[in-house]
Amino acid sequence: MSQFAKITAIEYVLPVKTLSNEDLARDFPEWNVDKIFSKTGINNRQIAGVSECASDLAFQACDKLLNAIDLDRSAIDFIILCTQSPDYFLPATACILQDRLGLSTQCGAFDFNQGCSGFIYGLGIAKGLIETGQAKNIVLVTAETYSKYIHPADKSVRTLFGDAAAATLIQAVSGGPFIDRFRYGTDGAGAKNLIVPIGGARNPGSVNTAPALYTDDSGNVRTDANLYMNGSAIFEFSMTRIPELFSSIFDEYFTLDDVDLFAFHQANKFMLDSLRRRIKLPIEKFISEFEHCGNTVSSSIPIALKESMEKGVLTTGKTVVGVGFGVGYSWAGCIIKW
Structure with missing residues (x-):
């Protein structure tokens, strides 16, 4: 029987620290709160701590997902991480996540460097792995800490970007296609x-x-x-x-x-x-x-x-x-x- 890739669960986490429009208006007096919101549609952005990396947010999102589903961690056979703010040039942050999450050593893991199109690219990769029989239970992780690249005096990007991580479970099921x-x-x-x-x-x-x-x-x-x-x-x-x-x-x-x-x-x-x-x-x-x-x-x-x-x-x-x-x-x- 053919197997099809399907999204079965999503969880996400945001850092604790909030950057509000009130905070930005204090830093940029020429922009008031209403002006910031009217231009961006954003009230708050969550900002990673000084020592908080993309892998920390990714771990929290994955842990939240794996604790919420009725599936043993040993059944996860692939973890894919989309990030442009990895912990290191090498090794791949997904390998660090595999160990930190307690996943099987039979689990595949890799990073890919992609930005705002990354979730769709990740779904395409997951579909390929599942529908060619290479995996059955994939965690697609998206995690960014763009704030670490942003100068505090650059209002053009500081008003827009927030840090976050999301974990999406994609599983092999029958009756598709679903993606x-x-x-x-x-x-x-x-x-x-x-x-x-x-x-x-x-x-x-x-x-x-x-x-x-x-x-x-x-x-x-x-x-x-x-x-x-x-x-x-x-x-x-x-x-x-x-x-x-x-x-x-x-x-x-x-x-x-x-x-x-x-x-x-x-x-x-x-x-x-x-x-x-x-x-x-x-x-x-x-x-x-x-x-x-x-x-x-x-x-x-x-x-x-x-x-x-x-x-x-x-x-x-x-x-x-x-x-x-x-x-x-x-x-x-x-x-x-x-």
């Missing part, structure tokens, strides 16, 4: 528009000399060791590529009428409102769950799905179109049947 119609896209020409310029092998920087501070045309302060985002270029990319990707998912056999909910990467209010209007999607089917946590990069879609489940919006039998997009440039979409 399908994957579509992917990449345009590396946009890599420079969302980047931490130094710190890797290409441009490692110096341990003896701090990178120079500079101020951009909008008054944001950062160094080349910090996250840089060209907001207007990211917006233009999103408005061009995402409607094209979205349209490619549909045909005469699968139409908009077949979809109950749309779960896009939870970037910010302006971006999501603009995409929803461009694609002409009904607001009542469009998930928006980022006000309490900000843009959590690869965790934004699983957090949105979990919140929708908790609120009774996403229930068994419903069909979701998931769309991720951002750093890379990278974009991906699929359908998810609950």
Whole structure:
């Protein structure tokens, strides 16, 4: 009998520390609380502690998931971690997680470096592993601590990003497919528009000399060791590529009428409102769950799905179109049947 990959559980965690709009308004007096919210749709972002890494959040999310399900840890045969803020250049953080979680040494584990499209990419990887018989119970983990890359005087990104981790259980079941119609896209020409310029092998920087501070045309302060985002270029990319990707998912056999909910990467209010209007999607089917946590990069879609489940919006039998997009440039979409 054929086996199909299906999402069967999601849990997520946020760090304890909160960065509120009131905190940001004190740091940037030219922006009041109402202005920050009107531009971003975000009230709070949760920020990792100084010694709290992506693996710590990932462990908490996985532990929460594994304690909530009726499945022995020895049955987990693969753990996949999507992160752009790993603990080390090597080894893979997923290997550290396998040991810390007490999973079997017969469990496969690897990291992949992807951003806001990472959850959809991870679902595609999990589907491939399960439906070719290589695994039966996969934990897909998304974990980021972008705050560690953000300069405290850079309001362009500090107002948007929050830290988080999500753990999604994907299992082999019959009667599918439950995740399908994957579509992917990449345009590396946009890599420079969302980047931490130094710190890797290409441009490692110096341990003896701090990178120079500079101020951009909008008054944001950062160094080349910090996250840089060209907001207007990211917006233009999103408005061009995402409607094209979205349209490619549909045909005469699968139409908009077949979809109950749309779960896009939870970037910010302006971006999501603009995409929803461009694609002409009904607001009542469009998930928006980022006000309490900000843009959590690869965790934004699983957090949105979990919140929708908790609120009774996403229930068994419903069909979701998931769309991720951002750093890379990278974009991906699929359908998810609950």
